[in-house]
Amino acid sequence: MLVKTYHYYLLLALVKSSQVYADSLYDIPAASGQSQSNNQLFLMTSINQGGLNDLVACRLNAAGDIEVKNKDLKKLRIILPNYQDEQWVDLRGVKNLTYRYDAPNQNLFINTASGNLSSYNLSSYNLSANSQGVDTAGELSPAINAMVINYTAFNSTTNTNGMVSGGLNLLYTTGLGSLYSNSLYNFSYKGSNDNKPIVRLDSGWQYIDNEKVRSYLFGDYVSNTTEWSNSLRLTGIQISSAYSKRPDVITAALPQFSGSAALPSSLDLYVDQQKVYSTNVPSGPFDIKSLPYVNGSDVSLVTTDTNGRQVRTEAKYYFSPNILQRGLSEYSLDIGIPRYDFGRASNHYDNDVVFSAGSLRYGLTDRLTASTHIENSSDGLNNAGLGIAKSFWGMGVINADIAGSQYKNSMGGLTLVGIESRLSPKLTANASYQRTYQDYYDLARVSQKRYQASTTMESNINTVSPYASTIARGGLNYRLFSQLNISTNYNSIVYRNDTYRTVSLNLSGNITSTNSFYLTLNKNLRDSHDVSAFLTYQYQPRNDINLTSNYSNNAGTSSLRQQFDKLSTSSQNSLNYGGYYQTAKQEDSFGGYASVNTRYNSLTLDFARAAQNYQANGSATGSVVLAENSLFFAQRIDNAFTIIKNAGPGSHIINGGVDLGATNSQGALLVSGITPYVKNNFYIDPTHLPLDWQPVSTSKSVTTSYNQGTLVDFKVRKVMSALVKIVDGQHQPIAPGYQVQLNQESPTVVGYDSEVYLTGIQSHNKVSIDLLDKGHCEFTFDYSDNTSPTHPLGPYLCH
Secondary structure (H helix, E strand, O other), rough: OOHHHHHHHHHHHHHHEEEEEEHHHHHHOOOOOOOOOOEEEEEEEEEEEOOOOEEEEEEEEOOOOEEEEHHHHHHOOOOOOOOOOOOOOEEOOOOOOOEEEEEOOOOOEEEEEEHHHEEEEEEEEOOOOOHHHHHHHHHHOOOOOEEEEEEEEEEEOOOOOOOOOOOOOEEEEOOEEEEEEEEEEEEEOOOOOOOOOOEEEEEEEEEEEEOOOOOEEEEEEEOOOOOOOOOOEEEEEEEOOOOOOOOOOOOOOOEEEEEEEOOEEEEEEEEEEEEEEEEOOOEEEEEEOOOOOOOEEEEEEEEEEEEOOEEEEEEEEEOOOOOOOOOEEEEEEEEEEOOOOOOOOOOOOOOOOEEEEEEEEEEOOOOEEEEEEEEEEOOOOOEEEEEEEEEEEOOEEEEEEEEEEEOEEEEEEEEEEEEEEEEEOOEEEEEEEEEEEEEOOHHHHHHHHHHHHHHOOOOOOOOOHHHHEEEEEEEEEEEEEEEEEEEEEEEEEEEEOOOEEEEEEEEEOOOOOOEEEEEEEEEEEEOOOEEEEEEEEEEEEOOOOEEEEEEEEEEEEEEEEEEEHHHOOOOOEEEEEEEEEEEEEEOOOOEEEOOOOOOEEEEEEEEEEEOOOEEEEEEEEEEEEEOOOEEEEEEEEEEEEEEEEEEOOOOEEEEEOEEEEEEOOOOOOOEEOOOOOOOEEEEEHHHHHHOEOOOOOOOEOOOOOOEEEEEEOOOOOOOEEEEEEEEEEOOOOOOOOOOEEEEOEEEEOOOOHHEEEEEEEOEEEEEEEEHHHHHHEEEEEOOHHHHOOOOOEEEEEEE
């Protein structure tokens, strides 16, 4: 009986320590009355000389051959389509498969052809939208309720004017979304001020469904667009995909490789002869999907098997956000009324018209993406368009779009073609041409026309982008040497009453590791006298010091500027400062600045003087957060934040190897600058934790959603400890080694000299000692914070 029990626990240990296909455990036969045939076995299995990693339920048939259920073979990547999942498969009868049964060691070694194996799939960059969006969302930490106030205060003083201005960003976050409202304010205390003292910017509510990667917004927003349409400000409802809020998700199609390895192999990925990724693959076919970001380069995949044989696969790949992953869609539905004079008026809406727009981009394949866009207005606009984007030969992307419109009695069309390519490892090019036909209208032009009709302000309605009839752009970039680049760009915009054409030439590079330069030449092709040149030389003797010289010549007017910058390399309590002196034909000028980043805000002072005129500015930027019944001051919060709670007073919190600062007297700390949807690991530095405080854990991990806050509770508690002297009923010392229990918690033992060190002492305590054959004894004692921990307590009589 003892032997059977031993074997039972040995088998149980194997099951716990190995990967076992639990569905087959129900087929374990009874211990008694078992026939010689169909003996149940649990064998460590290897495929094609791979490692012994899997514990598989098998059986011996009457002929002494190994049989395995088909569903378990599938888990080993062996595919036999003619068998049912629950059917036992005699391995001896499988074509192109041999095996060896090592009975003494209970191992099974299988060798089979690659055609019998399913592809081994792996992703080196596991943040693609099709693979990780839902999984990451499932790991999100619960959101907390919090009121966030981001503020910017700015003071400016000149010879004749003085003004205080700034902005407020109010954000109330909950698990049901975020309420937001932004505003500007300004007050003049010297000179005249024609601006309104307070202007509301945008307000609304937004909720992001993290599992569906979808955003619901009600309030003020900017409409989403395609390549050929224009955005505008609306107030209403917007339902859209939320990939732009997910830095953890890559929507663009990433390169993929497929191959086959006869033996277990190592896999190395090279981009331009530089190794960027390594992994191991088992024998058989494999699919490598979602490789890391590479752009227009030669990509090589090298597999090396256990015998040292190498196979190299080469391909070209061009990364472009215009090409979506196959089956992925980005969309937006916008319905609302247009808003005018943003930043100048709080509530200038056009209540007499309703705009609606819908956009959809869909990845038909990993090389072809289709898009469509429609626009309507209640005053008669109908606009629809289609577009495609196609990658070619791994060298670039070409796109073509067409749209048509009807607005009241006007009809028109639009075409757009573009190309971007990396022609060689050193040469990249891009070009696009957009043209409108007849009287083309979209929502941006309708909005501009309605605004122009409702206001008396003078503006040139024909020189804004919705009214441009032709837009042509092109550019080339060539890397002359490893440290030298030259590029040229051409821009042409033709309006109804004007034409704007420019060409520019740029040259930049590093002379040495500490010296660099940048040269720009601009020419207005419509005006022979309109030529400008800018030359910048920078010397960096240390990582935190920059010396810069700038020369500029604009239409014959030249200036020379010398500048010094001292930049801190730390993120908190860092002081940056600098100054400049500029000489020009008209007058010389000089100035300086200083800025400091603290844990609570960013402060900046700057001063400039030219002849008899001067300007002095000061600004402060930060945030105030009310959450968890506490008030926090921190740097500006843009996307997400985390509140550290119960970490002990004065504890230092570490994230990514950076000391974020010390907690307050309540053991709390607010951490701003958190990247949403990325796991953040926080640690307590034990060297700063007071001796009488103990954490349940010194590390915690959280993942925060967009515009949300999360809570990290370290549950550190103050633990009172003391050395206690105990005597028995006869006032004699108690021998060491007996078990002691304080307040029925974790036990300890009596030490030498009848003393015991007790932790977790409370105000009122009960101690019991197990004296074995002598029975047990108990005593009680009281303890307070004023009790000196440097001297033993007692002696206490245990009876």
